[in-house]
Amino acid sequence: MKVLSEKLFGGKQGAIGLAILSLLLFVVFPLWLDLFRLGLIGKYVTYAFVAISLVLLWGNGGILSLGQGMFFGLGGYCMAMFLKLEASDPISTKIQTTPGIPDFMDWNQLTALPWFWEPFKSLTLTILLVLIVPTLLAFIIGFAMFKRRVGGVYFAIITQAIALILSILIVGQQGYTGGVNGITDLKTMLGWDIRTDSAKYILYFANAGLLIACMLLARYILTSKFGMLLLAMRDKEERVRFSGYDVSNFKIFIFCIAAMISAIGGAMFTLQIGFMSPSFVGIVPSIEMVIFAAVGGRMSLIGAVYGTLLVNFGKTMFSETYPELWLFLMGGLFIAVVMFFPDGLAGVYEKYATKFNLTGKLSKLMIKFNKSASVTDELVGEKP
């Protein structure tokens, strides 16, 4: 039990970090922010799934994927297809030429539901497909690349190309995918209206809960021998190979896990925001996600989450007032981080935390908090 908690939370230090993040997500934000702003946080948190997937893949494994958006997008599309079918029941679509199919299909002269939409009539199947489709794609890409020992820059470029192809494909196949508009007008999930205030709160908490769950999974992987091998592979791949490991299998596995975590984020995006579009699949979002992880700290799961939240706060604030400036600012931010803070916010925090013994102070603070907030109690799993 002790070992397991060690592995999940990454020791006392890690547990405190997770507890503070949970406190923010579950208590501080919901109490402090109105529903509109909380919705924004919810959206950012869905991007954080991708950021933590990049911590696994890039920070620890040294495998830079510039195409994580495609997994986020695929997860999102799977969920959107289910919701769209539910929103397209024959009664609400009776004015269409073919009632009972999504509106964009009708506009594109489709007269029957395409075969690959059929499974999305079932929520169970949809949830399975959210997890399976992106993972399978990652497996195919990973198998083709890593077995041939394609890595580094080549891998990054190829993932980027595939993300681009996928987004072009989605835009081009308007009748099947909703094209450039994406899949919109999503309303209910098994009759439960996802647009109501209460639904928004519930989805926000589910989303945050899933993020923490994914972080625990990632933590477990990183603290196991697998995690140590990831670091070893990043450093000296040949040495790992000549120590009797089939390196490609490890890379394929972590690429698949990263895809699955990203896909969960995508599905939660669709549920909370109520649509999914190709603009989340292509190159730009994929690169943005890398920047989130880099700013937060590509070695730190918790850092990557804060990085995502902060960069997106910045984006929302700046792009309202100076939309053109934002892209330059973000580019500059990325260059600055890479040049001066290669470990991102987490690296800066660690440097100063050790300097001023911040963690000591923080843990005292946490113990005080524990007395009042039972939430942290449950999360840390032990009484002070």
Place this chain on the structure above:
Amino acid sequence: MSSTDFVLAIEDLTVSFDGFKAVDALNMYIDNNELRVVIGPNGAGKTTVLDLICGKTKSTSGSIKFKNKELTKLPEHEIVRAGVGRKFQTPSIYENLTVYQNLEVSYPVGRSVWGSLTFKRTPEVIEQVHKIAAEVLLTEQLQMEAALLSHGQKQWLEIGMLLMQDPELLMLDEPVAGMSAKERDQTADLLNRICKNRSVLVIEHDMEFVKKIAHKVTVLHQGKILAEGPMEKVQADEKVIEVYLGH
């Protein structure tokens, strides 16, 4: 000859890089518990022979049999699992991990994806790490980041990582390069200890060191064997003196 008593039997091994034969119809046999040293001038093909044995380079023709098992068609990790360990010419260790982690990661349990996810640090693992650390004189550095080790200690660590796997054939490419005289002596002792229950193949330029450890010496020149035998015999060989020992 197809079945042999040798641990390693290399026959007619050739590799050509764009027509240049780096190893040319090489025959070499290594006995059980033998410590063989391969010497030869720069570019003789010594490292290439190790590359061929461990599968890093694929041979053009010929055969490499390890305990009568053909290695030339196996992928690298299976050659290692069959019992062949190899140290690289430049120390190849995981700089970001501690000495302890470097050794533990090399422990031959949990080599599959699933196995590594469920790997447990049992008392046997810890004991083995400490045993090997003592063997390669790194007990005090166990918690140190490997990047901070001296060059010589890095060489020892890599040897230790191989010993963790308890290979039946251990191949070391220039293990004392960059070591002080004292470290060389300690390494010679180490090699003399560890070849008690395995075969060791060492590539080395330092003749003083070679004298201390070699059971038999093979001189390689332009991908071919120039001479082979006990150290004294090889040293007296005129061809060897001319191409290698002379300068």
